Amino acid sequence: MPDSRPELLTLGQDLLPYPESPAERTRWIKRLRPERALIDHEQPVAVFVEREPNAQGELEEVLTVFLATRECPWHCLMCDLWKHTSTSPPKVGAIPRQIEQALTNFPNVKTIKLYNSGSFFDPQSIRPQEDKEIAQLLSRFSRVIVESHPLLIGDRARRFRDQLGGQLEIAVGLETVDEPTLEKLNKRVTLGDFERMARWMEIEWIDLRTFILVRSPFQSEESGRIWACRSIDFAIDSLGAKVASLIPTRGGNGALELLSKQGLFSPPKLESLESAIAYGLNRGGCRIFADVWNLELLTECSFCFPTRRERLQIINQTQRIPPAALCAHCGSNPQ
Numbered sequence: 001m002p003d004s005r006p007e008l009l010t011l012g013q014d015l016l017p018y019p020e021s022p023a024e025r026t027r028w029i030k031r032l033r034p035e036r037a038l039i040d041h042e043q044p045v046a047v048f049v050e051r052e053p054n055a056q057g058e059l060e061e062v063l064t065v066f067l068a069t070r071e072c073p074w075h076c077l078m079c080d081l082w083k084h085t086s087t088s089p090p091k092v093g094a095i096p097r098q099i100e101q102a103l104t105n106f107p108n109v110k111t112i113k114l115y116n117s118g119s120f121f122d123p124q125s126i127r128p129q130e131d132k133e134i135a136q137l138l139s140r141f142s143r144v145i146v147e148s149h150p151l152l153i154g155d156r157a158r159r160f161r162d163q164l165g166g167q168l169e170i171a172v173g174l175e176t177v178d179e180p181t182l183e184k185l186n187k188r189v190t191l192g193d194f195e196r197m198a199r200w201m202e203i204e205w206i207d208l209r210t211f212i213l214v215r216s217p218f219q220s221e222e223s224g225r226i227w228a229c230r231s232i233d234f235a236i237d238s239l240g241a242k243v244a245s246l247i248p249t250r251g252g253n254g255a256l257e258l259l260s261k262q263g264l265f266s267p268p269k270l271e272s273l274e275s276a277i278a279y280g281l282n283r284g285g286c287r288i289f290a291d292v293w294n295l296e297l298l299t300e301c302s303f304c305f306p307t308r309r310e311r312l313q314i315i316n317q318t319q320r321i322p323p324a325a326l327c328a329h330c331g332s333n334p335q
């Protein structure tokens with residue numbers, strides 16, 4: 001195996017097969033990365049308010065904060081979150097200062113998503129000794145949503161829960177329940193790990209939100225749609241998730257571009273996302289959302305795209321499926 005010099009990949013890199021071992025996969029994924037963005041540990045990457053229905057069906061404002069911090073120690077095949085992270089941890093106090101800044105202009109919002117492009121419970125990203133100060137800053141929120149890899153959810157999450165004034169919810173990337181594909185994603189987690197995590201969270205009164213990929217790498221359009229639906233079933237029936245958020249797998253991290261050249265990855269069509277959310281809402285059991293970021297990459301039809309995008313936003317906010325019109329240009333007929 002060649003060493004890690006990136007120039008070695010430029011010659012015949014289309015032929016480099018996806019490795020079998022996790023360590024080699026990590027090297028393969030990292031070598032293909034494009035440049036990361038420059039981030040400042042004194043400022044959050046993004047702060048905005050979105051509207052999302054709560055468990056009672058009431059539409060409420062959610063303050064969403066992307067903290068600038070060190071990158072996640074895992075290297076999942078489809079992940080591009082590292083682009084807005086650093087290679088070193090922030091200085092002591094930087095994360096609480098980012099949170100203070102983020103809260104300044106939104107005094108009345110009661111739910112917060114505090115995302116850090118990795119795991120809140122990763123000590124290299126968010127220092128455990130800062131949890132108490134962070135919890136105090138968040139004391140006015142009735143719900144605090146953080147994200148984490150399943151293997152980092154444990155005693156620290158319990159202590160953080162006890163320090164908060166509101167309900168703790170943890171968002172976890174379930175990705176897919178297609179086990180051979182899950183293994184290839186390099187997340188280094190099994191469905192059994194998810195089940196153990198969910199049982200622990202239920203006992204600890206911590207709510208679970210899941211992220212589910214629509215058409216993972218190595219899946220066809222049809223199998224991607226079917227596995228997204230099975231993943232919704234697993235999230236609800238086996239994990240007791242309160243939310244399943246459907247993420248169309250998109251390129252842009254280098255690794256997926258190479259898999260695409262090898263015929264092993266394509267983003268899903270818009271209709272697969274539409275049919276997966278319709279499936280989830282028809283079966284019921286938890287709130288289902290479709291991620292609409294960069295949705296234009298999923299269809300080439302500019303005639304029906306604006307209507308279909310708006311329809312998905314309506315579905316997200318109402319959790320109901322409005323009728324859809326047949327597109328005279330591309331023939332799509334959303335479910």
Ligand code: SF4
Nearest residue numbers: 072074075076079118
């Ligand atoms: S665990 Fe999450 S943040 Fe970390 S590499 Fe995987 S998908 Fe990205």
Ligand SMILES: [Zn+2]
Nearest residue numbers: 301304327330
């Ligand atoms: Zn169309």
